[in-house]
Amino acid sequence: MKHEDIVIDKKNPFANCKLGREPYANILSSIVDSYAKGFVLAINGEWGVGKTTFVKMWMQKLKNEGHKTIYFNAWENDFVLEPMVGILGELKSLITSDPEKRFDSILKGFAKFSNKIIPASLKFVAKSIGLGGIADVIEKGGEAMAAFFENEISNYDQKKESLQSLRNDLCNLVAQNNGGKPVVFIIDELDRCRPDYAVEVLEKVKHFFSVQGIIFVLSIDKKQLGNSIRGFYGSENINADEYLRRFIDIEYSLPEPSIKDFCEYLYDYFTLNEFFENEWRCTYDTFKDDSLLFKRISVILSTEKHLTLRKIEKLFAYTRLVLKTFRVEGCVLPEVVFMLIYLKYYENDLYNAIKRNKLNIHDIVNQINSIFTISLKDKEQYEYRTLIFAMAKLIYCYNNSYRGTGYYQSLFSRENEELSFDTGEIDKNFLYLALEHCDQKYTRFELSTKSLIQKIDLLESLKQ
Incomplete structure (x- = not known):
């Protein structure tokens, strides 16, 4: 009655693909290798054309070629108030040694920029992704965080420096753990999320995670994501295509299958x-x-x-x-x-x-x-x-x-x-x-x- 997920063979990821899509994966892999410093790629296709199966097969192919890959299903994570929680949680899987030592400064740096995570929930997040050692530090800094938000205008310059420092830390983290190849971070089902969550994921990727060594892949139905953007801003007059060009460097449309x-x-x-x-x-x-x-x-x-x-x-x-x-x-x-x-x-x-x-x-x-x-x-x-x-x-x-x-x-x-x-x-x-x-x-x-x-x-x- 129900079609089960296609089994993805680890050695030959496209062995069970019935749509002849491996050549498109080869093209995308060559783009990744050609522009290793980082960019945002959108794989566009209507709901139901098999994007998820394709990106999972491609992800396994990239792993076989020596890439570190991360898969993030945005729809399954939009129950979390703050998108950075899910993205950071997935990035943590990249770390191969001394996770707390390397990750502490990054997580605390992101906490300064979050406008939604209260100290108690951030403490829970730290524990949930395996960083219990800094949870107490976050909790004790609760009052300081409140004061920080009251003075964020006066601290504008400091905030800019903190953002650059955060990006540098993230870039170093990736460089030390990517084996010399760019990390491919796939975000799937973004077009199915709550409009506010979908827009915030795009904003966070653009402002915080746009660093050398990370290639973000957005698997989307561009038309549906455009509806989410217009819904978020409450206007049908928003040019969603133009808005998305701010975030997407390369758009790739899957050809129609046989x-x-x-x-x-x-x-x-x-x-x-x-x-x-x-x-x-x-x-x-x-x-x-x-x-x-x-x-x-x-x-x-x-x-x-x-x-x-x-x-x-x-x-x-x-x-x-x-x-x-x-x-x-x-x-x-x-x-x-x-x-x-x-x-x-x-x-x-x-x-x-x-x-x-x-x-x-x-x-x-x-x-x-x-x-x-x-x-x-x-x-x-x-x-x-x-x-x-x-x-x-x-x-x-x-x-x-x-x-x-x-x-x-x-x-x-x-x-x-x-x-x-x-x-x-x-x-x-x-x-x-x-x-x-x-x-x-x-x-x-x-x-x-x-x-x-x-x-x-x-x-x-x-x-x-």
């Missing part, structure tokens, strides 16, 4: 072959092409609707569940099932209209065509033919849902050998042939959208 390869992978992962390629089904002429038809419609629909990898994954996972409601010898019509599952998830109004038989044949043809059809200029391609046949099967099943009622109509005007309804932009002759094929091949199965939706809505027991 949807065909990903659908093939999901087909295997969710073991859909166990049903579609069952030995009995493959010997039965009506069902033997079900596997091919399912793969085709999943690729065409996912591509045409620009579905993210995560959305495609959910459709496959749900298909796997729905197939459990069919008998192995039952007629499935895989294209129709997949299209209806898509409608259930992403076009729910139309799905409910089909479910309740609220549309006449002309209306459903128009609505299905507006959602699924490929441009008529592509009608010679197999994608167009596959979609037309899938639409014909859906129309055929929908009309069958009216059987036994006064609304049922013949789809054909036999005397004129044409369809009895307007097909809009769809090639009428081609749709006629597809519907005639359905009428000849599937009549004995008594198929209808009503019966299929019963299964899709999980209103029938699962079969063993």
